[in-house]
Amino acid sequence: MPDYQTLTLDLGARSYPIFIGEDLLSAAEHTLRPWLGNGKVVLVSNTTVAPLYLARWQACLEHWGIAHHHVILPDGEQYKDVQHLDQIYSALLAAHCDRKTTLLALGGGVIGDMTGFAAACYMRGIAFIQIPTTLLAQVDSSVGGKTGINHPLGKNMIGAFYQPRAVLAEISSLCTLPARELAAGLAEVIKYGLIDDVPFFDWLEQHMPALLARDGAALAEAVAWSCRNKARIVAADETESGVRALLNLGHTFGHAIEAGLGYGQWLHGEAVAAGMVMAATASHLAGWLSAPELQRIRRLIEAAGLPAEAPPLGAERYLQLMQVDKKNEGGRIRFVMLRGIGQAFLTDALPTAALNAVLR
Amino acid sequence: MPDYQTLTLDLGARSYPIFIGEDLLSAAEHTLRPWLGNGKVVLVSNTTVAPLYLARWQACLEHWGIAHHHVILPDGEQYKDVQHLDQIYSALLAAHCDRKTTLLALGGGVIGDMTGFAAACYMRGIAFIQIPTTLLAQVDSSVGGKTGINHPLGKNMIGAFYQPRAVLAEISSLCTLPARELAAGLAEVIKYGLIDDVPFFDWLEQHMPALLARDGAALAEAVAWSCRNKARIVAADETESGVRALLNLGHTFGHAIEAGLGYGQWLHGEAVAAGMVMAATASHLAGWLSAPELQRIRRLIEAAGLPAEAPPLGAERYLQLMQVDKKNEGGRIRFVMLRGIGQAFLTDALPTAALNAVLR
Structure with a gap:
């Protein structure tokens, strides 16, 4: 067996x-x-x-x-x-x-x-x-x-x-799996490193070539590592009343990209990848994330063959699309932001200037 | 207040x-x-x-x-x-x-x-x-x-x-509420007496005129009695893996009547009423329910202004309609039958002769 x-x-x-x-x-x-x-x-x-x-x-x-x-x-x-x-x-x-x-x-x-x-x-x-x-x-x-x-x-x-x-x-x-879809999956893999797993992020920086070459052992390791992270977070909060919301890193922006372009234009993972860079950039502009860490995030996403730039839908349209996101509570938009790689947190106090700069 | x-x-x-x-x-x-x-x-x-x-x-x-x-x-x-x-x-x-x-x-x-x-x-x-x-x-x-x-x-x-x-x-x-819908509701009320509440069945025999005259106190009493029964059964078996199935008394036949005539022709409660008489009749033919008790059931349903006779869809059509009922497990039809008023039980061993006699 x-x-x-x-x-x-x-x-x-x-x-x-x-x-x-x-x-x-x-x-x-x-x-x-x-x-x-x-x-x-x-x-x-x-x-x-x-x-x-x-x-x-x-x-x-x-x-x-x-x-x-x-x-x-x-x-x-x-x-x-x-x-x-x-x-x-x-x-x-x-x-x-x-x-x-x-x-x-x-x-x-x-x-x-x-x-x-x-x-x-x-x-x-x-x-x-x-x-x-x-x-x-x-x-x-x-x-x-x-x-x-x-x-x-x-x-x-x-x-x-x-x-x-x-x-x-x-x-x-x-x-x-088509290469584009493999890359889209890697967006969610990278997300686990960003949320709270620095060793995994480090490992991904080193093993991205092996993953893209579809090395079976590397892929199995990445999948197992990701599932362990997800299982731990879901077990702590099955119905997303708390910590599970961190899994939405990049998703508030990402869903807006998917809906704004029309479903099926960008793959979900592609939208999440660009959304994570948006979240990281906003975190940086808000003074939470350092420039070198923002650079590392962008580089890893690009190394995976994923888009680091969001499509230009316009700030108004982005805001409108994000209003109907499930993560919103009582009308305010809650974002998952980064204090560092492996340090995601939830906030409804993202400065408007940082948000607008990212959406433009 | x-x-x-x-x-x-x-x-x-x-x-x-x-x-x-x-x-x-x-x-x-x-x-x-x-x-x-x-x-x-x-x-x-x-x-x-x-x-x-x-x-x-x-x-x-x-x-x-x-x-x-x-x-x-x-x-x-x-x-x-x-x-x-x-x-x-x-x-x-x-x-x-x-x-x-x-x-x-x-x-x-x-x-x-x-x-x-x-x-x-x-x-x-x-x-x-x-x-x-x-x-x-x-x-x-x-x-x-x-x-x-x-x-x-x-x-x-x-x-x-x-x-x-x-x-x-x-x-x-x-x-x-239109009189026809009041009567339809009484079918489910009567059901609770039949399942396991003889005192409630007795009370209903005495108070049916007051209920039909919409006496507020009598209606409140009937609703409270029914809800107490339902709450007790649901609390014991929320997802219908056991005792809750008894609440389907009359419903296997009733759903077939509703579907066979086309939804909206008979009210749900009317179909359940006729279905309960079918269940009682089958129980009697199978030797489980006495003739006098079958008579009491039929009389109470008629006193509520409900149909005691099922529409003649034909035995074949009834069987076909009952095959897709949710209560079926592994292809066999499970019925709620009566050993007496207030003594409902679940069986997949209803004799074919009794079933066919009822469906004809």
Whole structure:
């Protein structure tokens, strides 16, 4: 049996394992089977991932004699909407799926978010398992139970906190990932270093070439390190009433970029990368972050092949787009800012001058 | 301050009060204000209830200086769908509602279910309060946290278990309720007696004329008795993994009637009434329920002005419709049957002959 690491997201009765390895499918007897119930399985995937990986997991279910169906959605953030969510519900109902059904999300963040939300709402809640196939999904969206869809008036506005039974981060699936998407995933990886993990940030500065060359061991290490960080933060604050908000570093700006350009123009990770540079720049202008640290942040983001410059939407438009962000409380915009690399903090007292300078 | 009763639904950190009285609005300082946060309020109602009661609650919020908006949906079960749910989301987003927003559901079961589900999913969960204005909603749907919408392929198939902060059962609002809807609510009231409360069933046999004459004290007593029963069962089994399934007495047949005739033809309570007679008849044919008890059940349902005879959909169609019911586990149909009045039990071993005799 191939090697893999097992982390645990500690949420009491809803705790679950995160498996990270280069060939989890060969270890499926231990990584997948114990988390399936005795009902049907419905695989949810997209038109890009399904041709590559669906048959392997289906064969695995066949081998165990488990009845299964599948739903294949079009690939892209623009399909993360109520119409395509309904395709999942319709498929489940057409297949007479009951409460013992388990959904398997096989794909990136969009598939994971939609499948998780469908699991949260179908018959008021059935089990689901995440099999993230992109770096972004492996290090971020598959872990922590945030599920949902976009609304024409705002990203991820409709959703649920709903935890999977297990997460299987198959590192080998990163081999088929387009370079642009690998880089987008690295944005969230870098974020963990920036929030509160200086050793990880240092490690990333040294291993960025290996990661971009898709060295399996380096990727597994980066994914495990990221998931440990995320699991620790989520365990401390499952529903984002406190510390979990730090995970939104770069996201207030990033969501505005995504919405302002129209979903699908920039990848989420790309927008977050530029958003982190905006947050770092604002932190610097507010006197919280030193110039050399701002430089290191910008350099690492550029080394990952990510955009360090935000698109020029205009300050007014940015402010308007940020007003509907979920992180706002009582009308004020809360930002995640940096006192240093590894020292993120939450504030609603960002000086207007610093904010405006960044938005221009 | 007018009199009212306060019951508590005991769910640990998510416990909440159920207020029952003839004029809770005058006591709103105690029954509503403590459960609002410090954010905006959005009232959700329908075109029938809003003209009668919306202005009163708005005036109350005005008096407290609380910013508020409202969403008015068309009235009827046929609008309990994803399109009208989206109207609520769109209104919340257009009003820049954040996570501190509280939704008030002012209406019957459809408004309560949709508002609760919108609250469960908007920004992954905001607060909501139930102000049920129909008897059905007061004794059943507003208590216990079942929220959701219908899908073209099945009733209440999409939803969440999501508890309100408080329930305000305003008895005076039953004065404006059409007689047919009052009777429909009585079906769920009778159900509590049938499940496990013989004294309540006896009381209902004696007080049915007073209830139909809308005697305030009798209605308050029936609502309080029903809510106590429901609160006890829900507290024991919030997510329907066990005893809560008994609350589905008459519902497996009832849902089939509603779906088979097309939603909106029969009221939910009417379908449940006929469904309970079907369950009682099947219980009798299976040798579990005596003929005199079956007679008492049928007589009480008829005394409430409810249908005791199911529409003739044909046995095949009934079976087909019941296959997609949420209560099914692994393909078999589970029924709530009766060993006597006040002695409901769950079984997947209803003899086929008894079932077929009832469906014909």
